[in-house]
Amino acid sequence: MENKPKMQLVMQIGSGYGLDQGAWRMPNADPAAYMNVDVQVELAKIAERGKIQMIFFADTPGLATDISNQPPQSPMDPIVLLTALARETDRIGLLTTISTTYNHPYNVARQLKALDVVSKGRIGVNFVTTSNPVAAMNFGENVPSRQERYERAHEFIQIVQALWGSWGEDALLLDVENGKFADVSKIQPVNMAGSYVQSRGPLPIPPSKQGQPVIFTAGGSEETLKILGRYGNGLYTNPYDRKTASVYREIFREGAKRFGRDPNEIKVFPGIIPSIAPTKEEALERRRQLDRKMDLRGRLQYLGSMIGIPLSYDQIDQPVPVEMLEHAFANPQDPRSDYALKLVKTGMPIRDVLAHGVINYHPVIVGTAEDVADFMEEWFVNGACDGFAIQPDVSFDGIRDFVDQVIPILQERGLFHEEYEGTTLREHMGIPYQYGSMEKPLTARNFQD
Ligand SMILES: Cc1cc2nc3c(=O)[nH]c(=O)nc-3n(C[C@H](O)[C@H](O)[C@H](O)COP(=O)(O)O)c2cc1C
Structure with a gap:
């Protein structure tokens, strides 16, 4: 039983309410939850108590829903939330979504690497290309074509990775006696120029405990597959049935091989929505x-x-x-x-x-904790996933009930670990240390000082 493969779990915290539009009106809910970071802190701590590998924030930079009768979906900048959570938690991984279309790689590389150091190696980033027109208008633009969004995403991620690696691993000297702070020969500009984004570097931040943040992406298209295969270690995805999930996971793993990667270093997390109560009724x-x-x-x-x-x-x-x-x-x-x-x-x-949740974004499991565990076991043992991105219908009690009721069943069945394997997100995910890019195909550019 001990040696059975173990699933990994991602807990979605979002704006603190839960997936369901009516969650903010439920008994014991805090209707103003998104302005109270203590709510997110409490939910993150519960997830950490359950040894969940990471918490996750989706993000769209724009008010994209009608909030006359429900809260906004990702109102607070997730970098700010993660900074608070990094100080309030010790072990759990912290994963946020970042749009490659509406950011600059230098800002993103800098913020995430700083957070990775602050959190002692617990950061992950879900790079998405964002096709929402409301987000585009906030940056004064139309949504770029799909081709442009993905070309930019490749350039963006390559520059981010190069910036992360631009401070040599042994460049920090801290030699007080001889007054040598750093070996600048090991801290070099990246000088990278694509057609959409360019950066000189270097980034003045040494490696974190896990080297650099873990890269995720979301979706299921051919383009997503290339992003995942070239740079990613995690995928958030949305299949509705087990067979489709299994077929897609195989495609993602094959895709990784095409880029010379070990498919076991790619973890696929379909979303699920547990709705738990003592009985099915x-x-x-x-x-x-x-x-x-x-x-x-x-x-x-x-x-x-x-x-x-x-x-x-x-x-x-x-x-x-x-x-x-x-x-x-x-x-x-x-x-x-x-x-x-x-x-x-x-x-x-x-x-x-x-x-029964037939119109929800992910499969809804309406039933007891046992029913939820059965569903997860069936998908996991049949190779449909490496774990799940859990999105409770209502966070206020849903995260607690999942941790207190479903996790013990999964542990009892040998499907979920009893303790964190290490202290960094890479250790939680069983993926190797990485520092810098795996490739540097962008054109070099000489920036003038
Ligand atoms: C499961 C899943 C989660 C996603 N999460 C986000 C998100 O948090 N923020 C965002 O801007 N886009 C998100 N996206 C959108 C993708 O970035 C992408 O724009 C969208 O899937 C459109 O597909 P295409 O880019 O292949 O045309 C998500 C997509 C999927 C499938």
Whole structure:
């Protein structure tokens, strides 16, 4: 049992509420949570108590949702949050999303390396290219084409890695006696110039305990695969079923090999949304309660399009009439449609179909802690993932319940570690120390002093 492969876990903390739009209105929730960093600190400490490998912040630099009836999604700059959390936690990894489209590599390299030193080697960065027009407008731009976004991302990451490595590993002398602070021959400019971003360097920061931050990316496209294969050690992804997840994980691993990488150094984390209660029925009631705190009209209409039947709001507490079911089909445009149709065909009320989370961004597991552990075990032992990015429906109690109820079951089954393997994020993930870039293909440029 001891030698069984162990899954790794990422806990999404976000703005402190949880994934569900109604989370801020739940009993015991702090409706102003995102302005109170103590909420994030408390949630991070609970995750650390559960020996979870890392916490994670998604991020979009812009107000992209209607906040008339729900909180904003990533309102606070995650670098600020991570700085606070680095001081309040000891072991847990700290992973944030950074847009390569709306930042400059020098700022990002500097902030993340500083944080990696401050946190004693616990930082990871999820590089995304951000296609949201609201974010683009905040920088006075239109969304660049996909090709431009990804060309820039490659240049961006190569420069960031080179800057991280620009301070030689043994350049710091601190020789008080002889007055020698650093060996400047080992601290050299990077002089890198791409078509989108350029930087001279060097960065005046020595290596952290893990060398430099761990690189992640998010998504599942061919372009994501190249970013992951060339530079990444982690992937946040969103498959809806186990078979698809397994096929994709194999593709990602093969992709890594193409770039001469060891596929075991690439960890794939699909998102899941646990909705935990003492019984399945209570878990479903928790979901219904959350749903009552939001307007379901849009979701109902969308469910109709998933099963090819127009649904009206008056029907929400009824099953889909049998005579209409004859015409139902699973819309091939949305991979979640099969599951939605299967639930509709059981004859449960439409409200309950929605309560099962058929329209959520990740699979929702509505049930007991045991049900959640079963789901995770099935995906993990069948090679669908290396672990999971957990996004509780409601953070206030969801993170605690996951840690106190699901983790002991996973440990009992030999599927999750009992203790951190080390102190750095790289040690938590079982990936090697890395310093600087693996390649330097950008054109050299001579910057004038
Ligand atoms: C699971 C997942 C998580 C993502 N998280 C973020 C995020 O936090 N911030 C962001 O700006 N974009 C995020 N993205 C968007 C991607 O960066 C990308 O722009 C999007 O998937 C569009 O695909 P394309 O870039 O391949 O056209 C995420 C995408 C996926 C699939």
